[in-house]
Amino acid sequence: MKQLVILSGKGGTGKTSVTAAFAHLAAQGRFAGQMLLVDADVDAANLELVLQPDVLDSQPFRGGQIAVIDQDRCVTCGDCESVCRFDAIIESKGQFVIDPIACDGCAACVYQCPTASISMQEQTIGECTLSESRYGSLHHAHLYPGQENSGKLVTQVRQRARQQALDKQRQLVIVDGPPGIGCPVIAAVSGADLALLVTEPTVAGLHDLRRALQTVQHFGVPALVCINKADVYPAGTQDIEDACRAQGITTVGQIPFDLTIASAMIAGESVTAFCPDAPASLALSAIWERVAAVLSA
Amino acid sequence: MRIVVASGKGGTGKTTVSTSLAQVAAEAYSVRFLDCDVEAPNAALFLHPALATQREVGILVPRVDTQACTHCGKCAEVCQFHAIAVVGQTVLVFDDLCHGCGSCTLICPEQAISEQLSVIGVIDTGLTPEGIAFAQGVMNVGQAMGVPILRELKKWTPEAMPATCDAPRQPLEIRDAPPGASCPVVETMRGAEFVLFVTEPTPFGLHDLKQVAAIAREFDLPAGVVINRDGIGDDAIDTYCAVQNLPILLRIPLERRIAEALASGQTLVDAAPEYRTLFKDLLERIVARMNA
Amino acid sequence: MKLAISITGQTLDSPFDARFGRAASFCLVDTDTGSWTVHANPALSASGGAGVQAAQFIAQLGAQAIVSGAYGPKAYTTLAAANIQRFLASGHDGRTAADILTAFKSGHLATADDATHGGHHGG
Numbered sequence: 001m002k003q004l005v006i007l008s009g010k011g012g013t014g015k016t017s018v019t020a021a022f023a024h025l026a027a028q029g030r031f032a033g034q035m036l037l038v039d040a041d042v043d044a045a046n047l048e049l050v051l052q053p054d055v056l057d058s059q060p061f062r063g064g065q066i067a068v069i070d071q072d073r074c075v076t077c078g079d080c081e082s083v084c085r086f087d088a089i090i091e092s093k094g095q096f097v098i099d100p101i102a103c104d105g106c107a108a109c110v111y112q113c114p115t116a117s118i119s120m121q122e123q124t125i126g127e128c129t130l131s132e133s134r135y136g137s138l139h140h141a142h143l144y145p146g147q148e149n150s151g152k153l154v155t156q157v158r159q160r161a162r163q164q165a166l167d168k169q170r171q172l173v174i175v176d177g178p179p180g181i182g183c184p185v186i187a188a189v190s191g192a193d194l195a196l197l198v199t200e201p202t203v204a205g206l207h208d209l210r211r212a213l214q215t216v217q218h219f220g221v222p223a224l225v226c227i228n229k230a231d232v233y234p235a236g237t238q239d240i241e242d243a244c245r246a247q248g249i250t251t252v253g254q255i256p257f258d259l260t261i262a263s264a265m266i267a268g269e270s271v272t273a274f275c276p277d278a279p280a281s282l283a284l285s286a287i288w289e290r291v292a293a294v295l296s297a
Numbered sequence: 298m299r300i301v302v303a304s305g306k307g308g309t310g311k312t313t314v315s316t317s318l319a320q321v322a323a324e325a326y327s328v329r330f331l332d333c334d335v336e337a338p339n340a341a342l343f344l345h346p347a348l349a350t351q352r353e354v355g356i357l358v359p360r361v362d363t364q365a366c367t368h369c370g371k372c373a374e375v376c377q378f379h380a381i382a383v384v385g386q387t388v389l390v391f392d393d394l395c396h397g398c399g400s401c402t403l404i405c406p407e408q409a410i411s412e413q414l415s416v417i418g419v420i421d422t423g424l425t426p427e428g429i430a431f432a433q434g435v436m437n438v439g440q441a442m443g444v445p446i447l448r449e450l451k452k453w454t455p456e457a458m459p460a461t462c463d464a465p466r467q468p469l470e471i472r473d474a475p476p477g478a479s480c481p482v483v484e485t486m487r488g489a490e491f492v493l494f495v496t497e498p499t500p501f502g503l504h505d506l507k508q509v510a511a512i513a514r515e516f517d518l519p520a521g522v523v524i525n526r527d528g529i530g531d532d533a534i535d536t537y538c539a540v541q542n543l544p545i546l547l548r549i550p551l552e553r554r555i556a557e558a559l560a561s562g563q564t565l566v567d568a569a570p571e572y573r574t575l576f577k578d579l580l581e582r583i584v585a586r587m588n589a
Numbered sequence: 590m591k592l593a594i595s596i597t598g599q600t601l602d603s604p605f606d607a608r609f610g611r612a613a614s615f616c617l618v619d620t621d622t623g624s625w626t627v628h629a630n631p632a633l634s635a636s637g638g639a640g641v642q643a644a645q646f647i648a649q650l651g652a653q654a655i656v657s658g659a660y661g662p663k664a665y666t667t668l669a670a671a672n673i674q675r676f677l678a679s680g681h682d683g684r685t686a687a688d689i690l691t692a693f694k695s696g697h698l699a700t701a702d703d704a705t706h707g708g709h710h711g712g
Contacts, residue, residue, distance in 0.1 A: 016501065046500075101483055150477075181337070203562040262530050384645060389641075389666060391641060
């Protein structure tokens with residue numbers, strides 16, 4: 001079983017459109033019936049908007065705990081406020097109250113409270129969902145807005161997918177990753193067999209690609225690069241090709257700027273299924289062949 | 298006045314909007330710009346600040362004095378993140394699990410724990426050619442938590458603003474938010490007075506806009522919307538904004554020559570000067586809403 | 590000796606769980622007498638550091654050896670510091686904790702001399 005993760009560093013370079021196209025293309029070829037999909041961008045989960053799957057099962061996701069003050073026992077000494085390093089305890093109208101968004105869940109206040117008036121309560125901070133899409137099962141999740149711990153949720157979604165892949169002897173798991181290089185990205189990339197970084201030829205795209213590549217390498221995952229909207233700024237595309245060559249990273253293709261991608265998104269289809277002859281679709285088909293060859297090698 | 302530029306979905310043009318807004322604002326205000334996308338900070342590529350200072354930031358992690366430690370295990374018991382473990386006569390500290398809360402240090406009956414800075418990133422500061430006081434947080438590769446960098450970044454105050462000839466100007470802060478809708482976005486919005494959402498007219502843009510709009514509602518922040526790449530998709534954003542009573546303050550149609558200029562590192566108002574007036578108008582409308 | 594085995598159920602006949610930090614529970618067997626107890630893994634709901642917490646837990650139970658499917662770097666370090674011997678098993682070595690116990694007694698299980706993977710970064 002192989003796990004392919006799609007990443008970018010910079011957001012909005014087209015990770016999800018590439019993932020959806022790969023799902024469609026893989027389902028046509030040798031991975032037909034052999035594939036699972038994961039949406040690991042849990043605070044902006046968009047893959048389901050394209051795949052429009054049927055939800056089979058959804059479970060609450062319990063994340064970290066937050067402190068709760070029992071106002072009847074509190075003697076308003078303020079010790080909790082003085083130990084909190086997250087500015088999560090606020091004095092308001094003669095009472096000390098917890099700001100649930102600021103609370104980090106460290107429980108320092110719980111142990112310092114002289115009257116044992118503070119306890120920790122577990123929060124439901126999202127949902128973990130299994131759906132069936134036209135291209136295979138989709139493991140996805142929804143983190144409630146403003147919540148923490150998206151790394152843990154990503155880990156959980158990936159573990160569920162991995163378990164299903166092992167149980168049903170699936171050959172391929174495609175993971176649509178989150179932007180950035182932090183905790184959810186680390187959770188999405190660790191243990192993957194191959195990462196495809198989708199970048200764009202902008203100064204910001206190249207800057208973030210470098211950081212994303214360092215992150216992927218930090219976790220020992222081999223990386224390929226493809227360049228989206230490549231014709232918008234050919235000099236930038238050349239810079240990316242050069243930077244990758246200098247690092248010994250293979251670039252597996254360029255996708256031209258193509259508004260068909262936006263139209264496909266609105267139609268709720270992958271671009272390769274929506275319009276197989278569109279310039280972006282042709283490019284994506286060629287890129288998929290190269291990625292699939294690396295996965296099979 | 299503190300304005301956050303956020304989006305939910307990545308790549309919708311947050312930095313495009315925030316940098317142009319800052320340039321236009323610098324003509325009338327004393328502008329402080331904070332790039333809060335510590336995982337992928339890009340605003341400096343457009344505003345070209347002369348980065349003059351760099352400071353390491355991080356969290357305070359525990360160090361145990363093995364002579365004083367009695368291996369009572371209290372520290373491991375109170376640590377919610379399992380960053381400190383006591384097994385037999387050994388104390389283990391895992392810096393990358395530590396949140397820097399200080400609970401172990403406070404609880405240790407022998408006062409055997411001291412704290413030292415574990416660096417997770419840097420804060421760079423400097424002035425842009427327009428006199429914008431610029432600061433960015435940059436998280437080190439391999440680190441998981443950017444929020445401590447953000448907290449420090451928000452505390453930054455420029456030492457001295459450039460001496461301008463005229464009367465003292467009103468301060469205006471612009472924060473370029475990270476994508477997504479989880480803790481770093483919350484930290485960016487905390488303490489702000491207005492949120493400007495930059496979105497694109499696609500199902501992805503709308504879905505992710507709803508996520509960040511929910512955070513802004515929780516903070517009870519006034520908000521407005523910029524629709525970037527106007528015309529590439531559908532009108533679902535317009536419908537949503539009408540229902541939610543979110544004013545659409547600016548529309549930026551997709552133009553290839555502008556996309557090329559932005560790709561090369563120009564700001565929108567530099568690449569297309571006709572946007573200068575539109576951004577001035579945008580700023581005025583934001584300020585009017587903050588003062589309303 | 591006291592041997593801990595990561596399992597998904599409540600008895601010696603419960604299925605082996607290849608996960609360590611996120612195992613549902615641990616079966617603690619006295620390999621000399623055959624008596625056993627089962628302990629729910631408190632790290633199952635941990636936001637992060639599940640491996641560290643699970644390792645401390647089985648150290649407190651007094652285990653001298655552990656059989657699981659994989660150990661992350663922090664779990665490995667903690668188990669090593671606690672002088673707990675680390676053995677590896679897979680589904681091929683048996684389906685239940687009792688099967689794993691048999692394999693252990695016959696000396697068929699490999700020892701883990703290093704972390705088996707790079708960790709999960711759960712939070």
